[in-house]
Amino acid sequence: MDQMFCIKASIKAYSLKFKFEAGTSRGVLREKLTYFIQVSSDKFPGLIGIGEAGPLNGLSRDDVPDFLEKALKILKLVEKIAFRANQEEILSKLNAMDLNDFPSIRFALETAILDLTKGGERKILDCDFYNRGTALPINGLVWMGEKGFMEKQIDQKLEQGYNCIKMKIGAINFDQECELLEKIRSRFSEEKITIRVDANGAFTPENALEKLNRLADFGIHSIEQPIQPGLVQEMGKLCKETPIPIALDEELIGVYGRENRLKLLESIKPHFLILKPTLLGGIVATREWVKLAQLTNTGWWMTSALESNIGLNAIAQLTSTLKGEMPQGLGTGQLYHNNVDSPLRISNGKIYYDKELNWVLPEMLNQ
Template sequence: MNLSYHPLDLKLKHIFQIARETRTVQNNVVALLKDEDGIIGYGEAAPTRFFGEDVMSVMRTLVQSLDLLKDADPFQIEDITLYLKNKFPPDAAARAAIDIALHDMIGKKLKIPLYKFLGLRRHEGKETSFTIGIDTMEKMCKKVEEAKDFPILKIKMGFQDDIKVLKELRKITKAIFRVDANTGWTPDEAIQKLNLMEELGVELVEQPFPVGSIEPLKKVRRHTKIPIFVDEDVKDSKDIPAFSDAADGINIKLMKCGGIREAIRMIYTARALNLKIMIGCNIESSVSITAAAHLMSLVDYIDLDGNLLVINDPYIGVIVDKGKLTLPAGNGLGVEARDSIPLPSLQGGTDKLVCPC
């Protein structure tokens, strides 16, 4: 297989702010695997500084994966992804790009969609939440008005007066609220706020505390009723058992765990521990968002809106209509390039790559 890649700078519709950072552009990398028959598998890495990755680290990992992939059988996904995990343990987003591209290629070679290759059913009609990032009261209200077609809103919190803002948002929408504190609260603060949120139609709360705060999570669960999900705390399946009695559910992201293979392991691990499951995302194009959407029949909650937050997604994949997700009809991921946005040439393959070492 011939591996090539190119950076993908996704421009956001609004300034995106959470409790720990602000940005206007998301810097991703698209990976392309091409076999001897000319079949191309698409993958994407959406790295985050929180987990120690960026575009340069992703490209370094891709370059260092060239020799392995050159002579590999794409159907041996388990062996390939395990090797990559052992060789590049911190580089989950980079590994996810390869994992997704392999799955896309195999689906195209077999002429079946990804969900069918995974033994799943085509699941239609599940609704994704739509994210409302931190901003001024006025701007957050405006964002909610713009998202009036979405029945579920994910409100980013973890800032001063966040409850006051949430109360104002409730006045202008009847949407279900999910709250993501992105590690921004203290335990006592969380208890107070979660109890207030019961009257505001909040369905669940994500990651109220910094990573590793197991005892604070247990304390909060004893004093509140709203389900608590962990996100940054669970990168892959080995992290889940520690939270079996400290949380109600987990948020799985392909970029956090390394791709589809590990996401499925996380799903079955969580089920064995009676934890609920959300599948989420970073700010991503339709490539990796569609890959995650193929798993939606296995999860309880969906938060796959990363491609809806940008203005220059160069791909067409999963369709979102009033929050409801519909998978594309094609083989593999079913993703196609958008003609109106030019893409870098695929010609030249690995001999055109420049190592960012």
């Protein structure tokens, strides 16, 4: 029987700097504050496990002013728990804690403790992505901005070999957004390039269907969160009438318990789910959403929530274990000037783990 162990944990803030002004319908992003949780144990001398807690401003349940103070209290509680080096037991004990209001912290703890028990080499889960370097297909993300800026991003993504483009819409003039979509379609058929759009809730229940009908002219694969979350009846009606498949994203945040999750899916009947472990509560929560998606015949794919490469690596490994086959939203590792150097690489629209490369952690994590 595996020996029991307790951990020592610390947390440090880190400000990720965008390479450009990243536009969304909720505003422009220039930096992203994230937090790294480090764990160690006498049972694993000389090893450090690292996880990332990265609440999204204005969106995450744990986007609170006293986040660091609350996180430190949670870490003190976790330090009292006796773990065994058994993946499912570790996940089960963390899932049993009352951390629904701190989903990013639970994900970071899952990641850090699993990393520690697997050798402190940023291996989180047994999967082909890490073990064999098997690549995952991803979409090329086009951020909002002036029309010329968006046009340049689209050209870059196509040149880089992406065959699935995701375009954020809802901030600039809708006619201009349609012009950009028309330009892609005039060059590439639906068979050549898949187009996804993400409205981040920018449409209203009154104008959403009209806009979806216009977007349908461009052979759109799907639209994420066309209207604000919480409007379950309106979203259900839209899913029934829409000419474009609808994917739920923000709608899933803060929905806990299998019954509540299933009720939401049965009420709205979406076509796809967008799964972000940082926002949903980590590995166990994300697995359950995938099971419910399969039960209700709903498609899904994984998306990062602007984490550094620490969090992105964990999400990619989770995706690999869940056998996600569609292009995933895991291309955010190239967003920052000061990202954590890692073995994660992107080539021809796919992300893979190159074991020839090493992790180079920020100096603050080596202190």
